[in-house]
Amino acid sequence: MTTSTANNTPATTEEAIDGALKGSGKINVIIAGKTGVGKSTLINTIFRGNLAQTGSGRPVTQGTEEISKPGHPVTIIDTKGLELKDYDTIAAELMDVIDTRSHSEDENQHIHVAWLCIHEDGRRVEEAEIELCRLFADKKIPVVVVITKSRSDNGFSDEVRKTLPTVAAVVSVRALPEEFDDDGDSFTLKPKGLDKLILETANLLPEAKKRAYANALSSRHAAATRLKIEQAEKEVLVAATAAGAVAAVPIPFSDAVGLLPIQVGMLAKIGITFGMEVSTTALTTLVTSVLGAGAATLVGRTLVTGLLKMIPGAGSVVGGTIAAATASSLTKALGSAYISVLTRFIEENPGKELEISLIAAELKKRISF
Ligand SMILES: Nc1nc2c(ncn2[C@@H]2O[C@H](COP(=O)(O)OP(=O)(O)OP(=O)(O)O)[C@@H](O)[C@H]2O)c(=O)[nH]1
Ligand SMILES: [Mg+2]
Numbered sequence: 001m002t003t004s005t006a007n008n009t010p011a012t013t014e015e016a017i018d019g020a021l022k023g024s025g026k027i028n029v030i031i032a033g034k035t036g037v038g039k040s041t042l043i044n045t046i047f048r049g050n051l052a053q054t055g056s057g058r059p060v061t062q063g064t065e066e067i068s069k070p071g072h073p074v075t076i077i078d079t080k081g082l083e084l085k086d087y088d089t090i091a092a093e094l095m096d097v098i099d100t101r102s103h104s105e106d107e108n109q110h111i112h113v114a115w116l117c118i119h120e121d122g123r124r125v126e127e128a129e130i131e132l133c134r135l136f137a138d139k140k141i142p143v144v145v146v147i148t149k150s151r152s153d154n155g156f157s158d159e160v161r162k163t164l165p166t167v168a169a170v171v172s173v174r175a176l177p178e179e180f181d182d183d184g185d186s187f188t189l190k191p192k193g194l195d196k197l198i199l200e201t202a203n204l205l206p207e208a209k210k211r212a213y214a215n216a217l218s219s220r221h222a223a224a225t226r227l228k229i230e231q232a233e234k235e236v237l238v239a240a241t242a243a244g245a246v247a248a249v250p251i252p253f254s255d256a257v258g259l260l261p262i263q264v265g266m267l268a269k270i271g272i273t274f275g276m277e278v279s280t281t282a283l284t285t286l287v288t289s290v291l292g293a294g295a296a297t298l299v300g301r302t303l304v305t306g307l308l309k310m311i312p313g314a315g316s317v318v319g320g321t322i323a324a325a326t327a328s329s330l331t332k333a334l335g336s337a338y339i340s341v342l343t344r345f346i347e348e349n350p351g352k353e354l355e356i357s358l359i360a361a362e363l364k365k366r367i368s369f
Pocket of ligand 2: 040
């Protein structure tokens with residue numbers, strides 16, 4: 001009960017939080033395209049935290065800059081100079097960056113996907129863009145072509161698909177609303193294609209990166225919310241199964257606190273998918289705000305009592321033993337309650353940072369302990 005089991009069940013709350021952090025990993029995205037096509041705007045729209053504006057940019061080579069932010073799992077490799085005369089030098093440098101990263105034993109260094117941005121108004125795929133796609137294909141980096149500032153496609157995306165047959169997807173987007181005034185009649189074109197870009201990119205990422213990706217996405221997009229919920233539900237299933245395994249031999253009620261590290265890990269992982277800052281401090285705050293500072297002992301027991309109230313017929317367990325099915329359902333109940341509180345928060349506050357104390361208070365209300 002108090003030691004880690006072979007299936008990596010955490011033994012302490014610290015271990016649980018650490019596991020949630022380490023298991024999330026990093027995602028590295030190359031974004032390439034001519035100056036002014038809308039790369040930075042796209043990054044700030046798709047990802048949380050105004051990444052391109054507030055993240056620190058580190059020049060890596062003449063043509064590339066790495067943008068990252070503490071507690072944010074995405075690093076952007078922003079590539080400039082696609083239109084410049086010395087494109088060849090810049091492309092060669094970019095390939096060096098890719099090679100160095102892909103040879104690293106740390107998978108968190110690898111490039112996971114590339115977005116090649118082409119301005120719709122240009123209506124043409126340049127030689128440099130064709131060449132870059134060929135290089136990405138050689139390096140086995142999946143590519144999404146993003147046709148930016150889109151107003152009317154008029155067959156351009158089909159042409160792009162034909163010209164760049166190796167790319168995984170072509171998505172037309174409008175990252176910002178556009179207002180027109182036509183002889184006094186004003187109308188607005190709303191942003192478009194962003195949900196599609198989010199989902200196409202999700203399809204290209206390995207399963208192990210889905211939690212990090214869900215974290216990185218801004219909750220202002222419906223597709224992001226959907227991915228966050230889907231991923232959080234997976235975390236709940238895994239935790240419920242682990243709790244069931246711990247209680248495979250019915251455990252005395254007083255030992256139910258042994259389930260706590262599993263539930264702490266689950267809360268942390270759900271918090272990450274919904275966009276919590278990915279750091280030990282932030283996740284510890286998240287957990288203690290729900291469970292209290294002495295989470296591992298007394299409060300844990302109160303939590304179990306509170307959760308048991310949520311399961312019809314389980315009240316009789318108090319004082320007796322907790323069976324696998326009960327351990328599993330109370331973990332599920334806690335997870336579902338947390339997902340529903342978080343979902344409500346992001347739906348009411350799209351694109352905003354999570355307010356942990358508010359969310360914790362709401363969860364406490366629901367599980368009534
Ligand atoms: N109308 C409209 N304007 C956009 C859109 N996306 C970006 N812009 C504007 O285009 C200009 C350039 O956008 P950026 O995001 O800075 O372009 P960039 O590719 O990062 O440019 P560099 O960093 O210089 O290479 C800005 O004025 C944006 O506001 C869009 O979807 N629609
Ligand atoms: Mg930029």
